[in-house]
Amino acid sequence: MAKSDSSSINTFLSFLENPVLRHVIRFSCGHHFNDGKSYLEAALEDLAGIGGSNHSITRFIFSGIIKAAIYLGCIGLNIDRKILIESLKTPYFRRGLMNVLSGIGIYGVTKPYRTPAPFLVVWNYTNACNLQCKHCYQRAERPTPDELTTEEKLAIIDQLVENNVSMIAFSGGEPLMCEDFFKVARYAYERGLYVSIATNGTLLTKENVARLKEAGVGYLEISLDGASKETHESFRGINGCFEKTIRGIINSVEAGMFTCIATTATKHNIDEIPKIIDLAKKLRARRVIVFNFIPTGRGEEIIQLDLTPVERENLLKSLYKE
Secondary structure, eight states, X not given: OOHHHHHHHHHHHHHHTOHHHHHHHHHHHHOBOTTSOBHHHHHHHHHHXXXXXXXXXXXXXXXXXXXXXXXXXXXXTTOOHHHHHHHTTSHHHHHHHHHHHHHHHHXXXXXXXXXXXXXXXXXXXXSBOSSOOTTOTTOOBSOOTTOOOHHHHHHHXXXXXXXXXXXXXXESSOGGXXXXXXXXXXXXXXXXXXXXXXXXXXXXXXXXXXXXXXXXXXXXXXXXXXXXXXXXXXXXXXXXXXXXXXXXXXXXXXXXXXXXXXXXXXXXXXXXXXXXXXXXXXXXOSEEEEEEOOOOGGGGGGGGGSOOHXXXXXXXXXHXXX
């Protein structure tokens, strides 16, 4: 790091630790205008140019202070101001920055950094699933008796938004087993959350992919545990699921969705992971994620398939080269 860069960052960090600025940030988080927006939220909207005009003197003052702090941050962290302002027009980005600034106001600049709320919440939406995966950490199969009603699910979204969570990842079970998923996902999107889903891909018909896109889902993570029918289906427990998952990936890519292929590394498929990556490239997936095997749920029954430390290290080295 160049000396000038280090000096800029240190100046910025000293500025953030200023007791007056931290007090202003805390105050702006805890006080609200008549429309229900906190002073901080309103300031970020003003910075993004979407806050309207004819505001009160109070809003003008707080917006100016927050704006100065953010602009100094752009200098200290070498961030393009124009890109930041454009990003602030996106609700989930704006909420994420609110979370960062709130953390500074409440906790100061800490290592590790602390925020009042998580940026991302993973919601195991249902216990229902149409597959019988050997490594399922949830033993997903049928809905549990205490699963939430649609109204309760919508209320959960409200709670996440009110607490400045930026992103939600729906998982399961298989979220697409629930007919109300599309309604809840759309509501999350309308409330300004970035919405993603983890799915086994077998239900990603063209119709369902179109519904996901219409609902505002921005990221599709599709599980694939083998590059061959035999490897994938022997782990997923249902004959015919490989073709359905591949078709689901194709449908997602063709619809223009951000499509990610996710695999869980075990002794069962470790030698096939390079082929999975090649298949992902062929299918034009945007990303491949390799998850660590967690021996819980049904995974307890196949703990012997977990990688050894040496196997895991070699896998990581090969993935790094990719």
